[in-house]
Amino acid sequence: DSSDIVEVKNYTQANHKEPNPDLFGVAEGKNVFMISLESLQSFVIDNDVYGQEITPFLNQLKEESYYFENFYHQTEQGKTSDSEFIVANSLFGRSSGAVFFTHAQNDYNALPEILGENGYYSSVMHANNRTFWNRDVVYNTLGYDRFFDVDSYEVTEENSVGWGLKDKEFFEQSIDLLKEQPQPFYTKFITLTNHFPFELGEEDKMIEEYDSNSGTLNRYFPTVRYMDYAVEQFFEDIKEAGLYEDSIFILYGDHYGISDNHNRAMAMYLDKEEITPFDSVQLQRVPLIIHIPGHEGETFDTVGGQIDIKPTLMHLLGLSTKEDIQFGSDLFSPEHESYAVLRNGNFITDDLVYASNTCYDKHTGEEMEDPSSCEEFIPRAQSDLEYSDKIIYGDLLRFFEPDNDMFDRSEE
Ligand code: GP9
Ligand code: MN
Numbered sequence: 001d002s003s004d005i006v007e008v009k010n011y012t013q014a015n016h017k018e019p020n021p022d023l024f025g026v027a028e029g030k031n032v033f034m035i036s037l038e039s040l041q042s043f044v045i046d047n048d049v050y051g052q053e054i055t056p057f058l059n060q061l062k063e064e065s066y067y068f069e070n071f072y073h074q075t076e077q078g079k080t081s082d083s084e085f086i087v088a089n090s091l092f093g094r095s096s097g098a099v100f101f102t103h104a105q106n107d108y109n110a111l112p113e114i115l116g117e118n119g120y121y122s123s124v125m126h127a128n129n130r131t132f133w134n135r136d137v138v139y140n141t142l143g144y145d146r147f148f149d150v151d152s153y154e155v156t157e158e159n160s161v162g163w164g165l166k167d168k169e170f171f172e173q174s175i176d177l178l179k180e181q182p183q184p185f186y187t188k189f190i191t192l193t194n195h196f197p198f199e200l201g202e203e204d205k206m207i208e209e210y211d212s213n214s215g216t217l218n219r220y221f222p223t224v225r226y227m228d229y230a231v232e233q234f235f236e237d238i239k240e241a242g243l244y245e246d247s248i249f250i251l252y253g254d255h256y257g258i259s260d261n262h263n264r265a266m267a268m269y270l271d272k273e274e275i276t277p278f279d280s281v282q283l284q285r286v287p288l289i290i291h292i293p294g295h296e297g298e299t300f301d302t303v304g305g306q307i308d309i310k311p312t313l314m315h316l317l318g319l320s321t322k323e324d325i326q327f328g329s330d331l332f333s334p335e336h337e338s339y340a341v342l343r344n345g346n347f348i349t350d351d352l353v354y355a356s357n358t359c360y361d362k363h364t365g366e367e368m369e370d371p372s373s374c375e376e377f378i379p380r381a382q383s384d385l386e387y388s389d390k391i392i393y394g395d396l397l398r399f400f401e402p403d404n405d406m407f408d409r410s411e412e
Helices: 003-012 056-063 079-089 111-118 134-141 167-179 215-238 260-270 277-282 306-316 375-393
Strands: 031-039 066-072 121-125 146-147 187-189 247-253 288-291 296-303 339-341 347-349 352-355 358-361
Touching: 003 375, 031 079, 031 215, 031 352, 056 146, 056 215, 056 288, 066 339, 079 111, 079 134, 079 187, 079 306, 079 375, 111 121, 111 187, 134 146, 167 187, 167 215, 215 260, 247 306, 260 277, 260 296, 277 352, 277 358, 288 306, 296 306, 339 375, 352 375
Parallel strands: 031 187, 031 247, 066 296, 121 146, 121 187, 296 339
Antiparallel strands: 066 288, 247 288, 339 347, 347 352, 352 358
16 A cells, blocks of 8 residues: 555665766756667677677777676566666566566656656657557556657668668668657667577678577677667767767667577687576676766776666756655765666675575685675565565555656755
């Protein structure tokens, strides 16, 4: 009932982190490009296959951006849709199934809605059918003004591969749609080409495949390279359209692309004897790049997860998060704690990785001799997940009346 929401609010607010005064509001009123990079994992960043760079553009972009190298996806079976849910709400998805299907019509206090109340036009661009992942229903719930789905794009056999429209064409056509939008806008772009089973035409292969017993891992590298190229072209086009200077760009990997089924090939690629549960958790890192034109690059080693994107972005836009119910916190906050919980209860701190009920020393990858180091975090990780579940299963945010107009300058 409604008393539960008070309990959850007390729980999350005890964890509220004050914004970084140097960055609070720096992107106020700017357009927001939220770019969801399909299946992009961090292990390809600054890495190569037989001497061929896999993500040359992202490698360079991150040098001119705030880059988080210990950032984890927190998705489960809901894959892309889970990442969308987590980013929009700073709530966890479900431990199984997809919250986009099971709780599509709950009350939420999602980013698109909050930004809408603060003068933004919000949209999603994604060249797939609007009903996929129940997006048409959920986007409405989350407060998006518009969903440019496959019907907004010209899709032919020539410009498609695998799941549909190729990323390069997708971004090219998105520019025209973007120009029609009122500003400031908050627009999410969901790429598609780097999706399992990682199909790509010969003409789009810019680097060679890897050679291992996993065709999946082998093909992954050229499709990642292609996606990197598509994003590079997109940045060029954004500049040409005059939309670069007054915008902020958030790019993140939505979830893993290479599952544990390919551990043997992965071990070979990473030059390891085997992939341990510790390595598996570390492989759940996905890139997070926050690019603000005019800001110098800086790499952060603080541990965080997708759940932290909402508070981080809100503070950059000058919006207070004090009154919201969020399970993440601002990654730039001087008080930010290095900590990420994965949906299965595994967690990561600066020094520890908890995986398969085992406490690992993060610096060596070895089991801790004294496993009690993990003990203080185990119940906390569980509570984070349980309180978030409580909100979703009980639709508790219907009892929550945030005044998003007050979100303005209270923390400046
Ligand atoms: C489909 C795309 C991929 O629209 O978002 O979905 P995924 O399988 O990665 O969840
Ligand atoms: Mn995906």
